[in-house]
Amino acid sequence: xxxxxxxxxxxxxxxxxxxxxxxxxxxxxxxxxxxxxxxxxxxxxxxxxxxxxxxxxxxxxxxxxxxxxxxxxxxxxxxxxxxxxxxxxxxxxxxxxxxxxxxxxxxxxxxxxxxxxxxxxxxxxxxxxxxxxxxxxxxxxxxxxxxxxxxxxxxxxxxxxxxxxxxxxxxxxxxxxxxxxxxxxxxxxxxxxxxxxxxxxxxxxxxxxxxxxxxxxxxxxxxxxxxxxxxxxxxxxxxxxxxxxxxxxxxxxxxxxxxxxxxxxxxxxxxxxxxxxxxxxxxxxxxxxxxxxxxxxxxxxxxxxxxxxxxxxxxxxxxxxxxxxxxxxxxxxxxxxxxxxxxxxxxxxxxxxxxxxxxxxxxxxxxxxxxxxxxx
Amino acid sequence: xxxxxxxxxxxxxxxxxxxxxxxxxxxxxxxxxxxxxxxxxxxxxxxxxxxxxxxxxxxxxxxxxxxxxxxxxxxxxxxxxxxxxxxxxxxxxxxxxxxxxxxxxxxxxxxxxxxxxxxxxxxxxxxxxxxxxxxxxxxxxxxxxxxxxxxxxxxxxxxxxxxxxxxxxxxxxxxxxxxxxxxxxxxxxxxxxxxxxxxxxxxxxxxxxxxxxxxxxxxxxxxxxxxxxxxxxxxxxxxxxxxxxxxxxxxxxxxxxxxxxxxxxxxxxxxxxxxxxxxxxxxxxxxxxxxxxxxxxxxxxxxxxxxxxxxxxxxxxxxxxxxxxxxxxxxxxxxxxxxxxxxxxxxxxxxxxxxxxxxxxxxxxx
Numbered sequence: 001x002x003x004x005x006x007x008x009x010x011x012x013x014x015x016x017x018x019x020x021x022x023x024x025x026x027x028x029x030x031x032x033x034x035x036x037x038x039x040x041x042x043x044x045x046x047x048x049x050x051x052x053x054x055x056x057x058x059x060x061x062x063x064x065x066x067x068x069x070x071x072x073x074x075x076x077x078x079x080x081x082x083x084x085x086x087x088x089x090x091x092x093x094x095x096x097x098x099x100x101x102x103x104x105x106x107x108x109x110x111x112x113x114x115x116x117x118x119x120x121x122x123x124x125x126x127x128x129x130x131x132x133x134x135x136x137x138x139x140x141x142x143x144x145x146x147x148x149x150x151x152x153x154x155x156x157x158x159x160x161x162x163x164x165x166x167x168x169x170x171x172x173x174x175x176x177x178x179x180x181x182x183x184x185x186x187x188x189x190x191x192x193x194x195x196x197x198x199x200x201x202x203x204x205x206x207x208x209x210x211x212x213x214x215x216x217x218x219x220x221x222x223x224x225x226x227x228x229x230x231x232x233x234x235x236x237x238x239x240x241x242x243x244x245x246x247x248x249x250x251x252x253x254x255x256x257x258x259x260x261x262x263x264x265x266x267x268x269x270x271x272x273x274x275x276x277x278x279x280x281x282x283x284x285x286x287x288x289x290x291x292x293x294x295x296x297x298x299x300x301x302x303x304x305x306x307x308x309x310x311x312x313x314x315x316x317x318x319x320x321x322x323x324x325x326x327x328x329x330x331x332x333x334x335x336x337x338x339x340x341x342x343x344x345x346x347x348x349x350x351x352x353x354x355x356x357x358x359x360x361x362x363x364x365x366x367x368x369x370x371x372x373x374x375x376x
Numbered sequence: 377x378x379x380x381x382x383x384x385x386x387x388x389x390x391x392x393x394x395x396x397x398x399x400x401x402x403x404x405x406x407x408x409x410x411x412x413x414x415x416x417x418x419x420x421x422x423x424x425x426x427x428x429x430x431x432x433x434x435x436x437x438x439x440x441x442x443x444x445x446x447x448x449x450x451x452x453x454x455x456x457x458x459x460x461x462x463x464x465x466x467x468x469x470x471x472x473x474x475x476x477x478x479x480x481x482x483x484x485x486x487x488x489x490x491x492x493x494x495x496x497x498x499x500x501x502x503x504x505x506x507x508x509x510x511x512x513x514x515x516x517x518x519x520x521x522x523x524x525x526x527x528x529x530x531x532x533x534x535x536x537x538x539x540x541x542x543x544x545x546x547x548x549x550x551x552x553x554x555x556x557x558x559x560x561x562x563x564x565x566x567x568x569x570x571x572x573x574x575x576x577x578x579x580x581x582x583x584x585x586x587x588x589x590x591x592x593x594x595x596x597x598x599x600x601x602x603x604x605x606x607x608x609x610x611x612x613x614x615x616x617x618x619x620x621x622x623x624x625x626x627x628x629x630x631x632x633x634x635x636x637x638x639x640x641x642x643x644x645x646x647x648x649x650x651x652x653x654x655x656x657x658x659x660x661x662x663x664x665x666x667x668x669x670x671x672x673x674x675x676x677x678x679x680x681x682x683x684x685x686x687x688x689x690x691x692x693x694x695x696x697x698x699x700x701x702x703x704x705x706x707x708x709x710x711x712x713x714x715x716x717x718x719x720x721x722x723x724x725x726x727x728x729x730x731x732x733x734x735x736x737x738x739x740x741x742x
Binding site: 013014017018020021024025027028031032035036039058059060061062064066067069093094095096103104105154155172173188189191192194195196197198199226240241244247248251252255256258259262263266267270318 | 389390392393396397400401403404407408411415434436437438440442443445470471472480481483525526544560562563564565566567568569572613614617621624625628629631632635636639640642643646647691695698699700701
């Protein structure tokens with residue numbers, strides 16, 4: 001392996017530039033993943049991190065939470081389906097909230113306290129125990145949603161006191177609060193005096209221990225007319241825009257992966273072709289094919305490994321710089337690890353072309369070289 | 377130039393790495409931009425269709441169509457403001473539209489409106505709608521009877537309109553009573569009083585300054601804010617986030633493209649230092665060598681644009697049924713300009729290295 005390291009030492013600029021290019025491209029991938037993860041997380045958190053294992057939409061809602069309305073009869077009928085332990089109405093709507101100095105858009109989830117719809121990621125304070133109290137998304141604590149703060153819902157100036165914070169609770173990329181269902185009803189009627197009533201957006205269902213959410217959802221769909229029941233994970237994946245975001249980013253990331261792999265593959269192919277005469281001579285004087293391949297693999301691993309480290313450093317800096325009031329870009333170590341490993345494996349796959357060139361070297365052809373001691 | 381061109385022709389393999397990387401980056405940029413443009417277009421068509429340049433929202437709505445309210449009396453008050461030629465009511469209800477023969481309902485945005493705009497004629501009769509042509513993909517046809525929302529309010533499709541989507545849902549345009557009935561029966565908590573709308577569309581008198589008219593309306597109606605169409609578009613949920621996320625990725629991708637070009641030409645210059653020294657020794661100036669390099673950077677960018685553009689258009693056709701994407705000429709032009717600029721800047725980063733090459737090294741290094 002000394003040969004690989006010696007070559008890198010002697011061609012620092014060449015390998016440094018390639019490592020830089022790989023690092024930038026890996027950074028591009030990691031940056032996109034972080035943005036996509038953050039965007040999706042703040043889009044779905046409220047629904048994902050509440051206690052109802054099965055969620056029932058209105059049959060007409062096309063699984064859009066804010067467009068869904070269910071009737072009290074549907075709430076009651078869901079409770080009688082085998083496998084369901086508890087049901088309750090969940091209301092979801094966006095309101096104008098004054099938190100701190102400026103009004104902001106905020107999503108409010110209303111649920112029966114202690115029932116389905118309870119936030120599951122409480123990180124500070126406590127859950128609401130009375131009307132007018134709320135658990136807020138922890139990410140928005142610095143913006144007027146911290147414990148002890150009073151948020152006013154406009155118009156009507158209905159006050160909500162924040163008594164707890166929960167992680168990953170944002171919904172629709174907005175500050176999010178979970179309040180009692182009667183508080184939710186009050187907010188709807190105060191902000192729209194012309195409302196002809198308040199229907200829940202969803203039915204939340206908690207299940208008996210061991211019940212399969214998918215099977216219970218099917219049973220609810222059979223038993224409750226006009227209901228569209230799904231398990232929580234399916235509900236999250238079905239939210240309008242989620243699949244479009246996931247598919248879009250999958251394509252974008254796929255293309256970025258291809259760029260990295262091709263760049264690495266081309267580079268090593270070019271330098272292998274440029275070195276073919278020297279490599280042939282090495283084979284002729286006794287270096288084994290396995291030895292030369294090992295050197296190539298080590299160089300690929302070093303270039304991608306150091307490039308990835310560079311990318312992680314850039315990512316940490318960019319995540320801090322790109323985080324805005326709209327949303328905070330977060331770096332997930334697991335995602336970084338999986339991506340780095342994937343890039344390394346794919347980089348080695350991309351180097352197969354170079355490996356084949358080395359494996360096909362015929363040591364005897366060194367004697368035909370016009371320079372370097374050949375006989376031709 | 378000639379030197380750069382000859383090298384490109386005689387040794388195309390030397391430029392393959394940079395060309396392939398830039399082609400894929402071009403593809404990436406066009407796909408990114410195409411997705412962004414489609415997402416924004418499908419969210420904002422209804423506002424871009426308006427001929428009224430101003431929209432009056434209730435102040436507490438934070439420019440949200442769904443949360444804004446304007447009563448019939450308030451619309452009258454807006455009409456009475458100095459400089460206002462017309463103020464008409466407008467509102468939206470996001471509903472499922474049940475299409476005959478289709479198992480799944482279509483996602484639709486039902487608009488209630490009082491006056492024709494740039495893309496939609498004057499309101500049809502009661503229980504009739506103009507439908508956005510994109511609904512054809514969901515089985516909607518002229519003369520068909522759709523049923524709206526859980527209350528199954530029946531409406532007949534009497535004409536097509538273009539590019540009027542809102543919030544990724546395709547537009548249906550109805551007169552106010554039909555819209556109000558569908559809204560209150562499907563979403564009782566969002567119901568409005570008779571004659572009320574969500575916003576007022578304000579058209580200033582000929583020659584009046586829209587900004588001055590907006591100020592006058594806000595002064596006369598303290599509970600309202602008046603926005604331009606562009607401001608209202610920016611306030612649509614998701615538009616700002618999508619633009620900021622995709623904009624950041626596109627910016628970083630351009631930066632990576634520039635750095636790939638810079639790194640490639642730096643590598644190429646290092647590899648050819650001896651050759652470039654010989655060229656300088658026989659009279660080539662640094663300017664000529666820099667021109668050749670710039671020309672090569674431009675040619676690589678042009679080739680990447682051609683091939684990457686073709687690939688992007690092919691990919692768009694393949695995925696447009698599942699992924700929202702539309703690559704239009706403006707996006708292509710933006711990407712082309714951006715790529716050429718980044719290629720030029722990236723190539724220029726090797727100029728210093730070129731200039732520092734000593735012609736004497738051609739002798740010394742021999």
